[in-house]
Amino acid sequence: MAKRIALIGGSGLSHGLSGFDVAEERPVDTVYGQTSAPLQFGQLAGSEMVFLPRHGGSHSLAPHKINYRANVSALQQSGVERIVAVNAVGGITKDMGPGVIAIPHQLIDYTWGRQSTFFDGEHNPLQHVDFSDPYTAELRQLLLAAGSNAGIQCVDYGVYGCTQGPRLETAAEIERMRRDGCDLVGMTAMPEAALAREMGIEYAAVCLVVNWGAGLQDEPITMAQIQHCLDQGLGQVGQLLHSFLSLVD
Ligand code: HPA
Numbered sequence: 001m002a003k004r005i006a007l008i009g010g011s012g013l014s015h016g017l018s019g020f021d022v023a024e025e026r027p028v029d030t031v032y033g034q035t036s037a038p039l040q041f042g043q044l045a046g047s048e049m050v051f052l053p054r055h056g057g058s059h060s061l062a063p064h065k066i067n068y069r070a071n072v073s074a075l076q077q078s079g080v081e082r083i084v085a086v087n088a089v090g091g092i093t094k095d096m097g098p099g100v101i102a103i104p105h106q107l108i109d110y111t112w113g114r115q116s117t118f119f120d121g122e123h124n125p126l127q128h129v130d131f132s133d134p135y136t137a138e139l140r141q142l143l144l145a146a147g148s149n150a151g152i153q154c155v156d157y158g159v160y161g162c163t164q165g166p167r168l169e170t171a172a173e174i175e176r177m178r179r180d181g182c183d184l185v186g187m188t189a190m191p192e193a194a195l196a197r198e199m200g201i202e203y204a205a206v207c208l209v210v211n212w213g214a215g216l217q218d219e220p221i222t223m224a225q226i227q228h229c230l231d232q233g234l235g236q237v238g239q240l241l242h243s244f245l246s247l248v249d
Contacts, residue, residue: 002249003081003202006039006050007241008071010188011088012208012230014059018238020044020051028074031123032115033067035074047245050080054188063165063187069115072195082139083196084244085205086237087160088230089186090168090213090221092178095155098229100209101236103143104158107134108182109190111164116191118198127198134193139204146244152236158183158207162190171215178213185213206240208233 009017016022022042028035040051052071055061075083091097119127140156147154161182163169169177169185177185184207196203210229211221219225 004048004050004079005082005084005245005248006052006075006078006080008083008085008192009051009053010086011055011059011226012234013086014053014055014057016040016053017044017051017241018234019242020049022051028077030070030073030077032069032073035070036061036066039074039078045242045245047249049245050075050078064111064114066188067115068191068195069118072192072199072201073118076199076201080201082202084139084143084241085189085192085203087186087188087205087207088210088226089160089184089207090174090211091183091209092161092174092185092213092216093183096158096183096209098209098211099233100155101147101152101233101240102155102158102184102207102209103140103147104160104184104189104205104207105133105135105140106159107189107193108159108161108177108180110177111162111190114191116194118195129198131194131197134197135204136202139202142247143204143206143240143244146247147240149247150239150243152240152243154240160184160186160189160205160207163187168221169214174213174215184209206237208237
């Protein structure tokens with residue numbers, strides 16, 4: 001039987017995913033508190049899927065206020081075995097200009113103060129999980145194959161640097177991240193990816209680049225620019241996801 005898939009949607013997907021037929025919205029209680037929104041169970045392109053808007057249904061949750069533990073725990077309780085995350089990100093290295101879709105392979109965590117583990121010795125005994133490869137290799141390959149089947153060009157690598165936000169970075173912070181080896185910058189991959197690993201859920205991401213990182217473009221980064229790139233790029237992300245679901249179903 002096909003593994004149950006959840007999509008965690010980021011900026012631009014708070015009001016839902018085009019083509020997704022919601023059969024049921026279900027609030028799920030967790031010991032960690034409330035999820036960003038009720039889970040939506042339904043079908044995309046004829047395939048069963050669960051959808052969760054990461055920033056809440058009205059896009060009001062800042063990245064550091066998202067209850068990542070509740071989100072991942074609720075998905076796990078609902079039988080989800082694979083999470084595909086969608087992230088809007090800034091680009092840092094040369095292949096990662098606005099409009100690019102990248103399937104990242106690595107992560108660096110610059111966040112602080114977020115509840116970032118299930119294994120805190122309080123809810124569960126302390127444990128240290130292997131996180132050498134934060135994104136599940138097989139799931140990444142399926143997303144890349146889906147892109148190729150749908151004729152959507154995807155960059156097949158990317159080190160995602162996760163910052164605290166909600167402010168954007170300084171030019172010096174982006175320059176430091178470039179020296180660290182980051183290709184992409186966003187605010188929500190962590191602790192989401194680590195929590196999925198702790199729960200044994202496969203995890204991979206589709207990153208849509210919506211601006212150059214701070215200091216790398218001549219104009220200031222504006223919400224209007226980000227929105228424009230989301231409007232331009234989310235159609236392709238949707239096609240990629242359709243193609244992915246038909247591949248795995
Ligand atoms: N920095 C951090 N997060 C982002 C950016 C950025 O430049 N663009 C979209 N999400």
